[in-house]
Amino acid sequence: MTPHPAAPSRRALLRALAAAPASAALLGGAPGLLGSALAAAPPSGSATRYTIVPFLDSDDGTVDVYQSDDATDFRLLRASAYTPPAGRIRDASVLRHTDGHYYVTYTTRTWQDTSTTIGFARSADRVGWTFLYDYTVPLPGLSRAWAPEWFVDGDGSVHLVVSCSTTDNEWIFTPYLMRAADSALTAWTSPVALVGIGANHIDTFIVRTGSTYHAFPKNETTKYIEYATASHLAGPYTIRRTGDWAGWGGYREGPALVQLDNGTWRMFFDGYGDGTYYYSDSRDTFATWTAPAALPAISGRARHFSVVKETVAGGPSLARNVTRSFRSANYPTRSWQQQSSLLNLPVVSGSSTAAQRQAATFTVVAGLADGGGFSFRDASGAYLRHRDFRARFDVNDGTRTFAEDATFVLRAGTTAGSVRFESYNHPGHYLRHYAYQLRVERANGTDLFRQDSSFLPVTAWA
Incomplete structure (x- = not known):
């Protein structure tokens, strides 16, 4: 969630622009969800469907909904699909829950404002959305709660990873973990800091493969997306890769991952320094990555999203043999x-x-x-x-x-x-x-x- 399009230090910019109007800068990032779907081409007559709910580069008061069958060519499903009744909607992370509904959680204020709540909305069809509630994150001395990211663990438990700062240093963010205490996603456990990732990291996105948790936080000092692993969701995490380890360059944020039909992991991230939205692929469980490519059509328009992948009926068919x-x-x-x-x-x-x-x-x-x-x-x-x-x-x-x-x-x-x-x-x-x-x-x-x-x-x- 770094000011866009400027690329200098988040803290320096935010302090300098604290009195600026809300339109002076935009913040971006990307929310997350466990890539748990099996990697395989969809059966004949079915289709893979990827859904994203980004806010606009030009407007953080609403979100669009896009869908794609290949995680590359996203097409608009509905413009301005959801506008919250108050505040803003930034960094919307989307989840398909076990009740069949889609949920988004999001940052509720502009980057200038104190922001102690995260918002929730629900949809039955990804097109029409209903506001649910704003939730005050119960963290003593909280200044800002940004970029909540969904994570569903292997046992079905639903979690949020929220980037939080406190009033003693309002621009130093630390990732905190909360678990849903009910199936309606209305009650949450107290936030606990992820051990090992540490302060001055933001937009942490987690996926799990086997018994390993893979975390991708942005280091706010270096402006690079890092890579850490742990054997438990809450940590302790060991940061394995720093700097430009994946060849993505600096001033990248909001990583969001999804597993494609052939098993490849695709990462999306916001190149807020150059106004481009990128993707990059890994076929060896995050060791190496393809050169980042601009996401067609929505690059420069969409900001900060995560991805829901589903297999749906009504896809094309072709007889074999x-x-x-x-x-x-x-x-x-x-x-x-x-x-x-x-x-x-x-x-x-x-x-x-x-x-x-x-x-x-x-x-x-x-x-x-x-x-x-x-x-x-x-x-x-x-x-x-x-x-x-x-x-x-x-x-x-x-x-x-x-x-x-x-x-x-x-x-x-x-x-x-x-x-x-x-x-x-x-x-x-x-x-x-x-x-x-x-x-x-x-x-x-x-x-x-x-x-x-x-x-x-x-x-x-x-």
């Missing part, structure tokens, strides 16, 4: 066709030669790397895979790399009956035609990209 051809959704005379091992998008019709029609016919099979995904085989037995991000057909060499290169996750397309194919090992990248060639490219949040990556499974040409 059958032959199909695939027609472009936005260039309906053109179809997938293998040409010298490469996959292109030429015009294919009933007047095409038998060889051309055969080259546009493929057998759909279960994904080589994940049976919930899909792979495609030509008449010779070679598989469609990406190499250097170009779509091509090669003989299966039996390696894990090949299996992942040749596996795609089914997503809904832009027109009725159309589907999109997301790369299994490069989440957020899709089979997309460009200059009538098929490539695997990163989604950019545009309608054109969605159309170029949508295809209709049709009766096989051969």
Whole structure:
């Protein structure tokens, strides 16, 4: 929750701007939830759904709701979905509770004001929200309670991690843990400081894998997101990584993690120093991370969010162990066709030669790397895979790399009956035609990209 867009010390800025109007600066961060869903491609007829509830870069009095099927291409579900009856709404962390409702908890005041409460609201459908209550955090001498983050433990217990400061030093924040004392989420245990993370850390986000708790707090002195582990939720935590250990750079805050369908952990964080919202992926349980990439479409608009991941009904379906051809959704005379091992998008019709029609016919099979995904085989037995991000057909060499290169996750397309194919090992990248060639490219949040990556499974040409 550092002032945006300025990047100097939080304490120096806040003290200097204490008399400034509420519009002078915005604070950001990101709330959290245990990534407990099993990592697997969604079953046919189902879909993965990610929901975020960010406040706006231009307005901390309301929140939007966005959803995505791939945690990359978020689309607006409802603008200004919830406005609290009083105060502000910042740093909204979202939870799907066991009662079937969605809950957000949030910071209730601007960064200038004393803020001893956190807010709660509930929704049955993620679109309409009802204010529940403001809760005064019972911490002696409390000055500010910021960025409450949900955490659900393996036993189902619901917790909040709240960044709190006291009046003796109102800009030095420490993470505190509270547990829900009832299933209605209206009563909470007394806050207890997380042992081992220490003061001057904010926006702590926790996930659990096996018996290990992984915490990602922002160090307010260095302005880097750190990494700590513990064998108990309350600690003691050992800080394992400091500085620019993950290659994300400085002046990053509000980490929020979710586990994608292929098991990759994705972190979202607010680059408040440059006005960009980023994501970065780890496939080795947080040891290494991909270079941070700007989140398409909502980067520069959304601030401070966490993610709810669900598997929902009504997703696309595609039969396996059958032959199909695939027609472009936005260039309906053109179809997938293998040409010298490469996959292109030429015009294919009933007047095409038998060889051309055969080259546009493929057998759909279960994904080589994940049976919930899909792979495609030509008449010779070679598989469609990406190499250097170009779509091509090669003989299966039996390696894990090949299996992942040749596996795609089914997503809904832009027109009725159309589907999109997301790369299994490069989440957020899709089979997309460009200059009538098929490539695997990163989604950019545009309608054109969605159309170029949508295809209709049709009766096989051969």
